[in-house]
Amino acid sequence: MNEGDGLVARNLVKRFSKDRPSAVDNISLSVSRGEVLSIVGPNGAGKSTLIQMLLGLLVPDSGTIHLFGEDVTRHRRRIAHRINYASTDLSLPYSLTVRENLDVFALVYDLPNPRRAVTRILETFSLGDLARIRVGKLSTGQIARLGIAKALLSSPEVLFLDEPTATLDPEAAQEIRVLLQGHVRNSGLGLVYTSHNMREVERLSDRILLIESGRMVAEGTADELCRKFESSDLESVFLKSMSEARESQGITASDQKGSVCG
Amino acid sequence: MVDPIDSRRLAPRKPVPWFAIRPMLGILLRQLYLYRRSLPRWMEIFYWPLLDLLVWGFLTLYLKQGTIHMAGTAKALLGGLLLWDMLYRSQQGISVVFLEEIWSRNLYNMMVAPVTPFHVVFGAMLTGLVKVSLSSSVAIVLAWFLFSYSIFNLGLSLIPFILALVLMGWSLGIMTTALILRFGQEAEVLAWGVIFLFQPVSAVFNPVSVLPGGFRQVAFLVPASHVFEGMRGVLSGKGFPWHDLIWAFLIDIIYFLGALLLFHRVLERARKTGFSLKLGS
Numbered sequence: 001m002n003e004g005d006g007l008v009a010r011n012l013v014k015r016f017s018k019d020r021p022s023a024v025d026n027i028s029l030s031v032s033r034g035e036v037l038s039i040v041g042p043n044g045a046g047k048s049t050l051i052q053m054l055l056g057l058l059v060p061d062s063g064t065i066h067l068f069g070e071d072v073t074r075h076r077r078r079i080a081h082r083i084n085y086a087s088t089d090l091s092l093p094y095s096l097t098v099r100e101n102l103d104v105f106a107l108v109y110d111l112p113n114p115r116r117a118v119t120r121i122l123e124t125f126s127l128g129d130l131a132r133i134r135v136g137k138l139s140t141g142q143i144a145r146l147g148i149a150k151a152l153l154s155s156p157e158v159l160f161l162d163e164p165t166a167t168l169d170p171e172a173a174q175e176i177r178v179l180l181q182g183h184v185r186n187s188g189l190g191l192v193y194t195s196h197n198m199r200e201v202e203r204l205s206d207r208i209l210l211i212e213s214g215r216m217v218a219e220g221t222a223d224e225l226c227r228k229f230e231s232s233d234l235e236s237v238f239l240k241s242m243s244e245a246r247e248s249q250g251i252t253a254s255d256q257k258g259s260v261c262g
Numbered sequence: 263m264v265d266p267i268d269s270r271r272l273a274p275r276k277p278v279p280w281f282a283i284r285p286m287l288g289i290l291l292r293q294l295y296l297y298r299r300s301l302p303r304w305m306e307i308f309y310w311p312l313l314d315l316l317v318w319g320f321l322t323l324y325l326k327q328g329t330i331h332m333a334g335t336a337k338a339l340l341g342g343l344l345l346w347d348m349l350y351r352s353q354q355g356i357s358v359v360f361l362e363e364i365w366s367r368n369l370y371n372m373m374v375a376p377v378t379p380f381h382v383v384f385g386a387m388l389t390g391l392v393k394v395s396l397s398s399s400v401a402i403v404l405a406w407f408l409f410s411y412s413i414f415n416l417g418l419s420l421i422p423f424i425l426a427l428v429l430m431g432w433s434l435g436i437m438t439t440a441l442i443l444r445f446g447q448e449a450e451v452l453a454w455g456v457i458f459l460f461q462p463v464s465a466v467f468n469p470v471s472v473l474p475g476g477f478r479q480v481a482f483l484v485p486a487s488h489v490f491e492g493m494r495g496v497l498s499g500k501g502f503p504w505h506d507l508i509w510a511f512l513i514d515i516i517y518f519l520g521a522l523l524l525f526h527r528v529l530e531r532a533r534k535t536g537f538s539l540k541l542g543s
Contacts, residue, residue: 016535052536055374059533080376093366108375150371 005068006032006190007054007158012063014049014214023049024060025214031158034188036180038195038205042242046214047194051160054192055085067158081109086151087162088144094136098127098146101135102153109154117153125149125179141172148176152183158190165200173197177204198234210238212245300448309455316462324468338494340411342466344401345493349427349464349486350457351397355390356383356435357453360442379529383522386439387432394428419496419503423489426510430485431457433517440521440528465490485510485517 007030014024024046031037039047052058054065056076065072067079092101102121106114122128125145135143144164151159161180165173177200183189195201201208202222210217210225218225218241222234229244231237278285297303325335360382363369372382405411413420438456441449463477464486470478481487488510492503 049536057373057533058536077376077378080374083374085371085374087370089367090370091367092371093362093368095366105371105375108372108377110376154376 006030006035007065007067007192009054009065010063012050012053012065013061014046014053014058015061022061022214024053026063027209027211027214027216028063029209029219031190031192033157033190034184035206036184036191036193036204038193038201038208039211040195040198040201040208040238041211041217045211047211048162049214050211051085051162051192051194055083055160056080081154082157083160084151084154084156085160085162086147086164088147088164088166089162090147091143092135092146092150095134097132097134098122098138099131101146102150105150105153111154121149121153124152139172141168141175144168144172144176145179148179152189155187156189158192160192162194163196164193165195165197173200180204198238202234208234210241212242213249215245215249217241217245302445302448302451306451306455310458313458313462317467320462320472321467324472327472337411337415338497339467340405340409341413341416341493341497342490344398344405344413345423345427345489346461346464346466346486347401348394348398348424349431351394352390352428352431353435353438353457354431354453355393356386356432357438357442359386359389360439361450361453364442364447379525380522383436383439383525386435390432390435391428394431416493416496417502419492419507422507422511423493426485426489426507426514429511429514429518433514433521434460436518436521436525440525443532444528460484460486463487469494482509483513485513488513 009030010028012024012027013022015022027046027050029037029039039050041047049058053060054072056065056072056079059073068082070079072079096104099118099122102118103114106118111117122131125148127142127146127149130138130142130146135146138146144167148161148164151161164180165176168176180191181204184191191204193201193204205222207219207221208225209219218228220228225234225237225241226232229237229240231240360369363372373379402413405413416423434457438449438452441452463473463481463484465473465481466486470481470487470491473481488506492506492510495501495503495506
């Protein structure tokens with residue numbers, strides 16, 4: 001893919017300490033408009049570090065990141081208005097209402113017509129009835145929906161979502177998936193997505209990047225990965241690929257406390 | 263594989279007695295674990311008694327001189343208190359803006375937004391200014407009604423006094439915020455306490471001449487000490503305190519540039535080492 005077309009990252013390396021292995025080790029990826037890329041890996045695989053670098057908030061030790069042709073690491077300000085981010089690790093002030101929170105971000109994002117933009121996003125995300133409710137009174141699913149609404153308020157061309165449905169029940173998670181699919185289809189939004197829910201990844205993604213210990217294990221569509229790892233579904237692909245990756249790196253299951261595979 | 267739990271071996275436990283020691287020790291242990299890894303928390307234990315001792319000790323030295331005019335001193339004390347509060351509020355205005363974002367896990371949302379950190383800093387300064395205006399207006403009106411004291415006795419010099427103190431408050435607020443971003447929640451105590459580190463050497467309630475030798479030199483490097491010296495000068499009829507104000511603003515500019523530089527450095531470091539999404543938790 002051409003560097004001017006979307007997000008292109010090449011050979012990214014990030015190491016936080018000399019006596020620890022690299023958090024991200026030579027990973028390359030690309031996302032074009034209207035495409036959904038899922039980054040999948042066990043806890044501690046380097047997904048969040050990778051996303052922080054793609055957002056321009058963390059400088060890689062080596063490698064390049066270009067978004068619509070701009071160098072993200074050196075000129076984040078030039079592209080920051082074209083990207084956004086939401087994560088279940090983040091929240092919005094509980095003491096403000098849904099509308100107040102969005103009003104604040106509409107100003108922070110320097111939107112030309114903030115009130116209209118907020119009204120539109122409230123409608124899109126079916127948050128109109130909750131507009132006057134304080135965030136602290138919302139359910140986890142509603143807060144997650146508001147987080148994504150906040151991120152889409154600035155009409156980003158690439159959206160980064162870090163486990164957006166991790167804390168949601170299946171129905172709320174499905175609502176979020178439908179909203180995201182609609183946005184990707186209608187607006188040509190590029191989506192970079194992390195999740196531990198393999199069925200969700202399978203349904204939502206155009207391409208999947210499997211990483212383990214900061215390294216890329218495999219990349220492709222769900223079908224390609226299933227064929228490659230001779231598995232019937234993505235969950236089996238995940239378990240098999242992680243196990244193979246660890247074997248090749250000489251790591252045993254007991255060394256990987258806390259990971260989902262064992 | 264662990265054996266399944268044999269339910270027959272689980273004898274029912276008695277309710278915890280009202281005066282059981284272990285739960286209390288648990289609470290103590292939780293605090294000890296917290297303090298074991300936190301220098302700022304240890305400092306706080308000794309910080310307040312020491313600072314109170316210095317502030318009131320220096321005031322006592324001043325009063326003991328026996329050469330002061332009581333009515334004039336009372337005016338200076340109230341004036342000092344009102345102006346000190348402006349300094350305190352302007353520092354807090356900045357720090358609390360950032361703490362609110364950290365507490366509500368919203369700071370990262372701001373960092374991701376297409377604004378520079380300096381938009382956030384200057385937005386916080388604006389917030390601080392609004393808070394100072396509100397709180398000081400109430401304090402000034404109350405001082406007039408309750409104690410027949412008007413801070414406007416300071417005349418035109420009041421405006422530069424306030425500006426110099428607000429600028430110092432902003433600088434300390436930005437520095438404190440930088441330290442909170444660098445060291446996390448442990449450094450939160452600075453937001454509430456750092457300004458009081460400057461109080462004994464700010465000559466709020468007593469002239470600089472009362473301070474012991476070393477303290478006098480330090481006081482010279484604190485903008486607030488020049489403001490409060492100037493205030494006492496005006497109240498004793500010495501005219502517009504040009505000399506004090508020039509020094510206050512010169513040192514203020516150094517503080518402010520230093521604060522912005524520290525903030526910039528902390529953010530640059532965060533771009534290399536990573537910025538915690540869970541800051542504040």
